[in-house]
Amino acid sequence: MDWEVVIGLETHVELATKTKIFCSCTTAFGGAPNTHCCPVCTGMPGTLPVMNKKVLEYATKASLALNCEVTRYCKFDRKNYFYPDLPKAYQISQLYLPIGRNGRVPITVGSEEKVIRIHELHMEEDAGKLVHDNWIDQTRADYNRCGVPLIEIVTEPDFRSADEVIAYLEKLRSTLEYLGVSDCKMQEGSLRCDVNLSVRPMGSVDFGTRTEMKNLNSFKAIARAIRYEARRQQELIEMDHRQVVQETRRWDDNKDASFSMRSKENAQDYRYFPEPDIPPMELSEEYLAQLKASLPEMAEVKKARYMKDFGLPEYDAGLLTGTKALADFFEETVTLGAPPKEVSNWMMAELLRTLKEKSMEPKDMLFAPETLAAIIKLVAEGKLNRNTASKVFSAVFDDNADPMAYVKEHGLEQISDTGLVESTVASILAANASQVEEYRGGKQKVFGFLVGQCMRALKGKADPKVVNEVLRKQLNG
């Protein structure tokens, strides 16, 4: 039997506000335990939450960018449960009136286009972190993360494959980065994703029983977990003739398998009710209009513009605009006067390859647009040949060193003295008389050999075009 996988996603994204959602503590990642907190975010008796307006602004922007209907009269609710990382024993979240609803996110997988529907987008506070110390057999609570603002984006069960999920997450990440509302760093937990998955016979309209998978820490892990869970459910039904149990499962990336955490029967009753400490928020049309007008140019629009204005191929434009940091880098380099096509070529070849080799995110690199512009300029002015320039790029990338200084220090400047090229070519021709004979006898291949000899003698610092020209002239002359 053919099976269809049905997936819905719940994605938690930390907002990049400077301060927490209900107090003025910093949201900075890390820090010594319990140094980024105060009586409010640790839920001390008598303290009260006060809404950070920036959070509302960011969540509203995200709702708008994901094509959601924005709730004009929006409220918080309390989600009650006991756990030591939740000092108030309730999380301030939104159940009844989330800020965004009924959104749409278009994605492209291969040549297929598809729209993923957003069920809702709501604001909430993050919980702290428990650290178990095996050495002393104690669990300790770190409340630094308590009150860091989150948005949770819940999709409809619209995905049919891991590829669609990844395409959506990449789109989501790019959108939120473009908005500047989150840095979406999975490794720091600022983008976390739970996967709801069920399988059903192909063609069936009813949904199967779903499981929810947690602890997915990278896009790769998400893709692997989806494949694993789909296969597990199919085998359960087909081979064991058993039913899928509705439960929450924990993905273990090291074991490449998921394990049951708790079943639906043990699910908690969160006893949601409207948060009495925070008055409802009314969003005026004026406020929304202002936010709409402030939305930056998004990836798709940018991509079209790069193709139209700079004549970039679709593939290149897509890659460059896929990450805000790359697009920003591209535009800044172009603003510095470098030809757009040249910048694109450098980024598509050297920059992306280097990032991949170093497993680095574009936003984490030190390498600056000024540096690339300088390298491009050195090539254009004939001070550096293109091959040497690649080497210079690699050499200065890590520390964003000054390329000209590097060129001078290592004596890599291109030989612009035609006399030296001419005399070198002449001596090479003299030393390789038999090859010269062969060439003149019609064996064109030998030309490449002679170019190589000349370039080696010139220590690679000559402009290959000039060497070609001089060589041809002397051979033919």
Added chain:
Amino acid sequence: MSLLDLTALELGRAIKRGEVSVPEATQAALEAIQAKNAENNAFITVLNDRAMEQAAEIQKKISAGELTGPLAGVPLAIKDNICTKGVKTSCASKILGDFQPPYDATLTEKINAAGGVVLGKLNMDEFAMGSTSETSFYGPTKNPWDLGRVPGGSSGGAAAAVAARECWYAIGSDTGGSIRQPASYCGVTGIKPTYGTVSRYGLIAYASSLDQIGPLARTAEDCAAVLDAIQGKDPRDGTSLDVPCGHLLEGLTGDLTGMKIGIPTDCFGDGLDSQVSEKVLAAAQVLKARGAQVEQCSLPIMEYVVPTYYIIAAAEASSNLSRFDGVKYGWRAEGYEDLTDLYNKTRTEGFGAEVKRRILLGTFVLSTGYYDAYYKKALQVKAVIKQAFDAAFQKYDLLLMPVAPTTAPRLGESLSNPLQMYLSDIYTVSVNLAGLPGISIPCGLDSKGMPVGAQLIGPALGEQKVLNAARAFQLDTDYHKLVPTIKGGDR
């Protein structure tokens, strides 16, 4: 006449004139507490040394002309559910242990800024849940008028301390009548202000949407002065209102000309003690004599108010009190096996019976399958109650009704029948549900010699009207000046 017989404003003036020093007044109050606390148990914590130090500092500032407010130097006491930095704040519960908050409530800061000398922290029902101050982990407070009777609750310590002349005024909190009802039982004046006008930052929450801090004092004038000092927008409380506050004291007149006062007949039916009814209706005649138009009216909500209140208050309480889990501060049970056991043991041993009853009730009404039938319905009824008041205030400036159906019951009488105790909140809870200002003023003694209170309720932000009427009443009556002659607990 003893210093302690002065009103807060009289003492403030005497201090300003240099007739009394702040340390003298503080010393007198500490001695009174020393003499009386053993019998009435109004205080959980008495700050002897700290109060004297504070008194000396405040005296310096007053002498230097840095503190000039009408309450500068006047000692007071604060209910033990309001945070005082470095001073034990227990909510009269075992579960908070010796919790000393590392921060002051906004109220505490404002009292400090007004030059108040804090004598100590006042007894109360555990987490402000109760109408008698008997549910305190620190033992019941007793009514200074009759030590065999309760002072009311939950701000029983506050009412008893003011009535027994242990301080000049006290700060309480009122979620369903917790200022007004003990004020009524103890023969003092207590006002619950409009919701949102006094910051709740640092008030340990019982029911967040209903809790409001307010004063208990000898006179309406004193209450006005305290409100002037403590009302106002607070950026640390999102529910605090951005409205003009202050100037209540200077706005006080005894003139009621043209004021229309409604007496809801719905509040004078079954269950109301006839002597209480008589005294409250007699109070109406006093107000009439001072120029008010008084007439009967209808407030057809009374049968809904108690169930609505107990659903909303218990629901919020069940959530607010979840943070007391033994993990972070306060008391933790010993000998637990795992996390769930730690929670269970700590909360089983740390909370008293009434608090547990309300947590269970609140947890039930919020649970899946019951939310719509109880909590959601209660919110809808709350809106209806508010509308009924709005309609009444279209016609009347104020409403006059009893505070409680009876005078103070004997110790032990109420806790044996919690449902009966809940029903006795009928005249006070609607004011919290509608977020309105309400004052309790002494209007006589019953045949047992126990004080009776009359309640004046105003529209939202109508504090000036409420206080004016109370002030007018007190200009023509002496009930607020009656001093309890302590009787034993033998009746």
